[in-house]
Amino acid sequence: MESELVSGNEALGYGAITAGCKYYFGYPITPQNEVPEFMSREMPKAGGIFVQAESEVAAINMIYGAACAGKRALITSSSTGISLMQEGISALAAAQLPCVVVNVMREGPGGGGIGPSQLDYLQATKGGGHGGYIKMVLAPSTVQEIFDLMQTSFYLADKYRLVILMLTDAILGQMLEPIEMKRIPEGDLPPKDWATTGHKNQREPRMIPILLKGYTPINYFQAYQDEAAELNSLLQKEELRFEETTTEDAEYLLVAYGSTARIARSAIEQARGEGIKVGMMRPITLFPFPYQRTKELVSAAGKTLVVEASGGQMIEDVRLAAEGQGDISFYGKVGTVFTPIDIYDEIVKLAS
Amino acid sequence: MQSEVIIAGFGGQGVLLAGKILAQAAVFENKYTTFFPSYGAEIRGGTANCTVIVSDKRIDSPVTSEPGAAMVFNNPSLERFEAVVMKNGLLLLNSSLIDRKPDRVDLKAFYIPAGEIARELGDERVVNMILLGGYAEASGAVSLDALKKALKKFFGEKRAAALKINARAFEAGAAAVIPR
Numbered sequence: 001m002e003s004e005l006v007s008g009n010e011a012l013g014y015g016a017i018t019a020g021c022k023y024y025f026g027y028p029i030t031p032q033n034e035v036p037e038f039m040s041r042e043m044p045k046a047g048g049i050f051v052q053a054e055s056e057v058a059a060i061n062m063i064y065g066a067a068c069a070g071k072r073a074l075i076t077s078s079s080t081g082i083s084l085m086q087e088g089i090s091a092l093a094a095a096q097l098p099c100v101v102v103n104v105m106r107e108g109p110g111g112g113g114i115g116p117s118q119l120d121y122l123q124a125t126k127g128g129g130h131g132g133y134i135k136m137v138l139a140p141s142t143v144q145e146i147f148d149l150m151q152t153s154f155y156l157a158d159k160y161r162l163v164i165l166m167l168t169d170a171i172l173g174q175m176l177e178p179i180e181m182k183r184i185p186e187g188d189l190p191p192k193d194w195a196t197t198g199h200k201n202q203r204e205p206r207m208i209p210i211l212l213k214g215y216t217p218i219n220y221f222q223a224y225q226d227e228a229a230e231l232n233s234l235l236q237k238e239e240l241r242f243e244e245t246t247t248e249d250a251e252y253l254l255v256a257y258g259s260t261a262r263i264a265r266s267a268i269e270q271a272r273g274e275g276i277k278v279g280m281m282r283p284i285t286l287f288p289f290p291y292q293r294t295k296e297l298v299s300a301a302g303k304t305l306v307v308e309a310s311g312g313q314m315i316e317d318v319r320l321a322a323e324g325q326g327d328i329s330f331y332g333k334v335g336t337v338f339t340p341i342d343i344y345d346e347i348v349k350l351a352s
Numbered sequence: 353m354q355s356e357v358i359i360a361g362f363g364g365q366g367v368l369l370a371g372k373i374l375a376q377a378a379v380f381e382n383k384y385t386t387f388f389p390s391y392g393a394e395i396r397g398g399t400a401n402c403t404v405i406v407s408d409k410r411i412d413s414p415v416t417s418e419p420g421a422a423m424v425f426n427n428p429s430l431e432r433f434e435a436v437v438m439k440n441g442l443l444l445l446n447s448s449l450i451d452r453k454p455d456r457v458d459l460k461a462f463y464i465p466a467g468e469i470a471r472e473l474g475d476e477r478v479v480n481m482i483l484l485g486g487y488a489e490a491s492g493a494v495s496l497d498a499l500k501k502a503l504k505k506f507f508g509e510k511r512a513a514a515l516k517i518n519a520r521a522f523e524a525g526a527a528a529v530i531p532r
Contacts, residue, residue, distance in 0.1 A: 174389050262413060
C-alpha cells in the first residue's frame with residue numbers, strides 16, 4: 001500500500017471517515033482549522049454531513065443530537081473552544097452518549113496563543129465539565145497513530161457509551177508525515193437499542209437521557225457515580241495503552257506523551273549512544289492512566305523525569321502512580337518547541 | 353542516511369510548498385519523512401520556515417536544533433539560520449536577494465542567483481523550486497525525478513505549463529550547484 005503524506009489534522013478527518021463517521025460539527029479555531037476544511041470537502045463525498053456551526057456551544061449541542069440518533073459523530077476544536085464546549089460534554093456524558101471530541105491544544109489560559117502546548121491535560125483527564133463524569137482520553141504521538149486511534153476512538157465510544165477525547169497539539173496537527181490508511185477491524189458492539197431514531201408506531205418510544213434501569217430520579221446520580229466507578233475499574237483492566245522505549249535496563253526514566261514523547265525519543269537515542277541507560281514510558285491512554293506499570297517503572301529506575309509542554313500537569317498522575325516511591329522531577333517548556341537537545345541536556349543532568 | 357533541512361524565507365516565497373514537495377518526493381522514494389512548519393503568530397512579509405527530515409529509518413523528532421542544511425531565501429533567514437546548521441553543513445543561498453556571505457567559514461555554501469534564473473525561465477515564482485533543485489543535487493536527499501513526480505501530485509497532471517517550468521526550475525537549480 002502506498003503511503004499518503006498528510007498532516008495530523010487531515011489524519012483526524014481520514015481516520016473518522018474510515019471509521020464510518022458521517023457527522024462532523026465544528027467552528028473554526030487555529031491550530032485545527034485544517035479539520036473543518038478537510039471535512040467540508042470530504043464529508044459530502046463520503047455521504048456524510050458537515051456543519052459549520054455558529055459557535056462552539058452550538059456545535060457541541062449538534063453532536064448531542066447526532067449521538068442521540070446513534071450516529072458516529074466527530075467534533076474538533078482547540079483549547080479555548082473546548083472550554084466553551086464543556087457544558088455540552090458533561091451533558092453528553094450524563095446521557096451516556098457516544099461521540100468523539102478532539103482537542104488540538106494551543107497555548108495558555110484565556111484566549112491564549114496559537115502555538116503548541118500540552119496545557120489541557122488536567123482539563124482533559126480530570127473532568128473538564130461539571131458533575132463527576134468520566135471519559136476516555138487518548139494521546140497519539142505520530143500522524144499514523146492519529147489516524148489509527150481515531151478509528152479506535154469510535155469503536156471505544158460505542159463499546160462503552162462514552163465520550164472519547166483525543167488530545168493532540170499544534171505540532172502534531174500541523175506536521176506532515178506519510179501514513180498507511182488501513183481500516184482497523186472492530187470487535188463486536190452492543191446494539192444501539194437506546195438510540196432515538198423514530199419509533200414509527202412500531203416500538204415503544206425512547207427517551208434520552210435514559211435513566212439507568214430500575215432507578216428513579218432520586219437515586220439516579222448515586223447510581224451514575226457507582227456505574228462510573230465500575231467503568232473506571234473496567235477501563236483500568238481492559239483498555240490501558242502505553243508504549244515503552246528501552247525500559248528493560250533503564251536507570252533513568254522519562255514519562256512523556258504526545259509530540260513531546262516523540263521529541264524525547266530522539267534525545268533518548270542520543271543519550272543511549274553515550275551509554276546513559278535511559279528509557280521512557282509514554283502513556284497513550286491518559287484516562288485510564290497506566291498507574292500500575294508506571295509505578296513499577298518509576299520504582300525500578302533511580303530517577304524519573306516527567307517532560308511536558310506545560311508547567312507540570314501529568315506529573316500529578318505519575319506521582320499518584322508512584323505512591324510516594326521513586327525520585328520524580330519535572331522539565332517543562334511552553335511557548336517554544338522542545339528540541340531533542342533540550343531534553344538530552346536534562347537527561348545528562350539527571351544522570352550526573 | 354538522514355538529511356535535515358530548514359527552508360526559510362519571506363512569507364509568500366513558497367518555502368512551505370518547497371518543503372512539502374521535498375517531503376512528498378521522499379515518500380515516492382519510500383523513505384521516512386517529516387515536514388514541520390514554523391508555527392507562531394507570523395507576520396505578513398515576515399519570516400516563514402519549515403524543517404524537512406528525510407531518512408532511511410523511523411524519524412522520532414520532527415524538530416531539530418542542528419539541521420544538516422539550510423536553504424535561505426533572504427537576508428533575515430540567513431541571519432537567523434546560519435548559526436544553527438551543523439558543523440560543515442550545507443547552506444544554499446538565494447544570492448539574488450542575499451547581499452552578503454555567511455559569517456561561518458565551515459559551511460559548504462552554494463550561491464544560487466535564483467531570481468535571475470527564474471526570470472530567464474520566464475516565471476519569477478519558481479525561485480523556490482530552483483533552490484529545491486539545488487538542495488536535492490547538493491545533498492542527495494531525493495532525486496530530481498522524485499521531485500518532478502511530487503510536483504505532479506501537488507499541481508495535478510493537467511497543469512502542463514506549470515509542471516514544465518517548475519521541472520526546468522529543478523534542473524536549473526541542480527545545475528547551479530554543480531562545480532563548473
